[in-house]
Amino acid sequence: MSDAQFAVLDPVAGISGDMVLGALLAAGARSEWLTELPRRLGFRDVRVSIEQVDRCGIQATKGNLTLHGGVQEQRATGYHGRHNHEPDHVPTHNHGTHSRSHDGHRHIGELIELVQRARLSPWVEERAVRAFELLGEAEGRVHGQPSHAVALHEVGAVDAVIDIVGSIEGFEQLGITRIFNRPVAVGSGWVRAAHGTIPVPAPATGILLEGLELSSGGPVTGEATTPTGAVLLRVLSSGPPPARWRAVQGGAWGAGGRNPASYPNALRLIIGLAATEAADIVLLATDLDDLSPEYLEPLREALFQAGALDVQVWATQMKKGRTGFRIETIVSPAGADRVAEALFQHSTTAGIRRQLVERITLSRREIEVRAADGTPVRVKILEGPDGPRVKPEYDDVAALARRTGQPAHEVARDLHNRALQSLCSNKES
Numbered sequence: 001m002s003d004a005q006f007a008v009l010d011p012v013a014g015i016s017g018d019m020v021l022g023a024l025l026a027a028g029a030r031s032e033w034l035t036e037l038p039r040r041l042g043f044r045d046v047r048v049s050i051e052q053v054d055r056c057g058i059q060a061t062k063g064n065l066t067l068h069g070g071v072q073e074q075r076a077t078g079y080h081g082r083h084n085h086e087p088d089h090v091p092t093h094n095h096g097t098h099s100r101s102h103d104g105h106r107h108i109g110e111l112i113e114l115v116q117r118a119r120l121s122p123w124v125e126e127r128a129v130r131a132f133e134l135l136g137e138a139e140g141r142v143h144g145q146p147s148h149a150v151a152l153h154e155v156g157a158v159d160a161v162i163d164i165v166g167s168i169e170g171f172e173q174l175g176i177t178r179i180f181n182r183p184v185a186v187g188s189g190w191v192r193a194a195h196g197t198i199p200v201p202a203p204a205t206g207i208l209l210e211g212l213e214l215s216s217g218g219p220v221t222g223e224a225t226t227p228t229g230a231v232l233l234r235v236l237s238s239g240p241p242p243a244r245w246r247a248v249q250g251g252a253w254g255a256g257g258r259n260p261a262s263y264p265n266a267l268r269l270i271i272g273l274a275a276t277e278a279a280d281i282v283l284l285a286t287d288l289d290d291l292s293p294e295y296l297e298p299l300r301e302a303l304f305q306a307g308a309l310d311v312q313v314w315a316t317q318m319k320k321g322r323t324g325f326r327i328e329t330i331v332s333p334a335g336a337d338r339v340a341e342a343l344f345q346h347s348t349t350a351g352i353r354r355q356l357v358e359r360i361t362l363s364r365r366e367i368e369v370r371a372a373d374g375t376p377v378r379v380k381i382l383e384g385p386d387g388p389r390v391k392p393e394y395d396d397v398a399a400l401a402r403r404t405g406q407p408a409h410e411v412a413r414d415l416h417n418r419a420l421q422s423l424c425s426n427k428e429s
Contacts, residue, residue, distance in 0.1 A: 014224025017163025022254025024170035187224030307335035
């Protein structure tokens, strides 16, 4: 997938690790990757099976974990509870911890070492380690223990490692590293824990949800968001999605354990793309009559380096008959102050006009085509009302022309034709 694409997690019915895994599979992650994951993590007796299930009329994907001795993960009673939504206040969780490891338990520190020994990419390992550090810190704050000393039941520990590593690596499998989320449902009521009945969200989950936008109301009675679901949002999500974006894949659903009749117990994952067709921008303009024309190009370069989207310069007639130049640049609202500062620094202006305007453009994307000598060249594609409009990247055309000795306009024409042929071939396939 393109780097411009991103994922939006929609936890309207809550979120848990197994729901994320199911949604990733529904979005296109290979099933073979997930079934091989336990072995790669050193859990050779753990099996993953995948099934399509119905959740309130919606088809969703569910991953089932079977541990040593045929134990099903959703029946685990370890700290890392599953997303079961029992109608009478949800599954039994051990939200307590143990001061030291003993048979049937693993410390958070051990799980971090396990992740570090696995052959994971730096992007996955960094986030998986951070997830377990946050889990340990949350439980440690609740129970007054050092984070690495927090211990999980063996079954819950295995479950947590596969869910956390798998959910993070699953996005890498899709080629997506930019992730956002909509408000998170936490549920309502009470959850049964090792030390009694506690309110939703459970204490550790509440800590892990700090800083995330939560949704109120909703149909879920019991624990909608598990500790693992909350910590995955903490290490993966950059917060709410962009103000303007469009879905390119609108509905990949990962199923939770239960199938209530009143709502779909599933997590929706949406693949999105920023909607560059319409966006608020800031227009900065100034007129200069005391800057030598030879310094206009360095000024233009400085504005682009500061974040300008475009820079225009044209001659003007100023007071007392002097010839001057109008500098006009557009920039995103977030970068307007930086570009204004660069305009003051690299020009002789004493003042800048600033306006908030809306820019409307054609949908655009970028592809790569091969020139006659095999050189990769970037080509912009604009989706016009009369079909695609193709424009090879100027810098790439100029560099290729210099290297081959061909006229730049002939290089551009050849690349234009190659890009159109590539678009036609992709459409037919």
